[in-house]
Amino acid sequence: MTVSASATKAPAVEGLVVEGLRKQYGDHTAVDGVSFTLAPGSSLAIVGESGSGKTTTVRMLVGLERPDGGTVRLDGRDRSALPRGRAERLARAREIQMVFQDPYLSLDPRISVSGCLDEVLRLHTGLDTAARAARVSELLDQVGLGSREASALPRGLSGGQRQRVAIARALAVQPRVLVLDEAVAALDVSIQAQILELLATIRRDSGIGYLFVTHDLAVVRHIADEVMVLKSGQVVEAGSTSRVLESPEHPYTRLLLDSVPRRGGFATTL
Template identity: 50%
Template sequence: MTDTTVQTSASGRPLADPSKPLVQVKDLEVTFKTGTGDVHAVRGVSFDIYPGETVAIVGESGSGKSTTATALIKLLAGNGRISGGKVLVEGKDITGYSERQMASVRGGVIGYVPQDPMSNLNPVWSVGFQVREAIRANGVASGRKDIQAKAIEVLQQAGLADAERRMEQYPHQFSGGMRQRVLIGIGLGADPKLLIADEPTSALDVTVQKVILDHLESLTRELNTALLLITHDLGLAAERASKLIVMHRGRIVESGDSLEILQHPQHPYTKQLIAAAPSLASRRIHSSTGAAVTEGVDAIDMLKLAVKHEDTEAVIEAAPVMVSVKDLRKTYSIRRGGFKSEPLHAVDGISFEIHKGTTLALVGESGSGKSTAARLVLGLEPPTEGEIVVGGQNMAGASAKQLFDLRRRMQVVFQDPYASLDPQRSIGAIIAEPLKVHGVGDRVSRHARVEELLEQVALPTELAHRYPNELSGGQRQRVAIARALALKPEVVVLDEAVSALDVLVQAQILQLLADLQEELGLTYLFITHDLAVVRVVADAVAVMEQGKIVEAGPTDEIFENAQQPYTQRLLDAIPGAGIEFGN
């Protein structure tokens, strides 16, 4: 008599046969209909995903990786269609499935975590309502209490520690990282057999990223859940995926074992990706236009060219202080129900200095207070206590006119190049706006300045007549940088300015920032959670935890000899930190 016992996972779900592919993609073609004709976004893509396997797809923006992922669950944009090939899910071709048939696939068989947490959460519904609706729709739980309990559980699994207390808050009350965790919770809510995660941790700091990825890894082990990661982080792909697929212009150019590909790449495009990826082994980027500069030193002035590495700190100290922050505090009053409230110390007595022509990176986990500190420095919010001096001007005692004039000397580049540009204005109008606001020049001179700025950020001047939706993410971020430079500022605050970009574009933007810093003598305050980027862009680092600076110093010193356990924990959490990539 044969044994018919069915093996089950920890959640009681029958385990799939590990020898049979869960998903088979065969010669997949995806076409988008546009005003200028058909665009073939995916061309002849084939791969298999087995139960419990983690597969990563990497490539630059426009390579077709996200389009391939959304084709697996038929969530393409309205003008897109699967124009060829097959997608077999548990042996059944779903390319001809109706929306009703797809409802049985989405959620329970294939879960999906989209990339943009703000546009994928409804702003008028509470977070708890949206999670409960997903659980109810997937039939994971029934009954009000069970659904509520499951909603809290999946959010806690996704790294939202105080899930029960925050269930009735709205998306705008969450940070970008917290909204991303909500989407991950929704994606995991139905215990899917395959979870497609499109840049699931791009908005998260490294420690929360590690928590999320550890949890996803435990799912693949305990529930036999397969994971398809769409990412531009090669360290993450190397550390978490067993199989790697490299896409370029809609085609797979290389695929196989992750470590084998990343340590011994064969295709020129893969080699290009690896060369562009920042890592802990990287060193400070220098201007590509000037003479070679000593390792670890960025040019403040020509004197630096003659300075040895060990004298870097002394040279930076000798430069004048451009931004000085002393005992800065920002306290918010948080409502706790009824008429009760309690203080939240977002920034709690921090002090730092940024010398002219240098870059200070402010790093820390989500909620550490780094973005709040940046808003205070920019004068977008008033501090509760403390002193901010920019270029000798104390912001606390400044009149409205003095603050207005000070804004000419300080500009900001935001994280999201899609949200920070007005879609209804041309590129030229967007870049010229600060000039008009501050009454600089006439129409002819402003037009000339726009062309000059476009050339400065390595964009063709013809783009002045185009609109943001006609540009790639990297081009939009260059436009945002051009706008920030329009008034010839002395200080530029970069708030997660490269975290939304793929490695090739990121490398171009970081090099551009280094070139502009040397050419114009700019001072940067760089807000980021990506410590690998910090290594290549910053002269000094200040590490924030719960509103306080717990460690600060030159970049090399912090990375090579961190004193605080918190700093060491951040460094240890960087994906792929111990993996040496090939070339």
């Protein structure tokens, strides 16, 4: 099954096109023939329980895992083969960035927020010191952080603030696609809502595409145009967010929806 997120916005050759993606670990097939298209500026939620293959799928997209089969193309360029040299590795990294569930584990505890962002800019751009400082300020403003947070170490920030830093770091290289792997799962509901609103604003202003990986269907309607449901490494249902959440066709999707906490008979939303 193939899902095309807002496919009417652009021809299939544009954006991220994944076909027949497969990953095997010994006798276990983690991802089995996953295909989808993410058009520029679209947002696709990849949904499933732990072990469904969703994180393995996106790890292959960003180059943290090598696929055993299938193809990954971005704007017609093949990303399936190993990159040739450092320049190509950096170019690929700029195209698709990833924000993890726990930003504290991916932030250097010894480096301030501004230092963290400056480090990314030094690696990926040719900006001089003054231009990098201006860009750091711009990024912090984009994610709702200021000078106090800029000088802080990660341990001096709240969980929501650290996630904002992780988002700013990913945006620093102006990626075409942002992968968010359970990026709000560790936050309380009020902070989740703030981060989701921030992400919606960034997507609207920048035209970046989102792949939002989650096990929680309660947050999907707030971030995604379309949904792809994975079970045991395979796509079992895909379609528009409203259709999948309101009229699910597969029993597994209905099971996921039934697991969403409810109040007074209605599914809880943010």
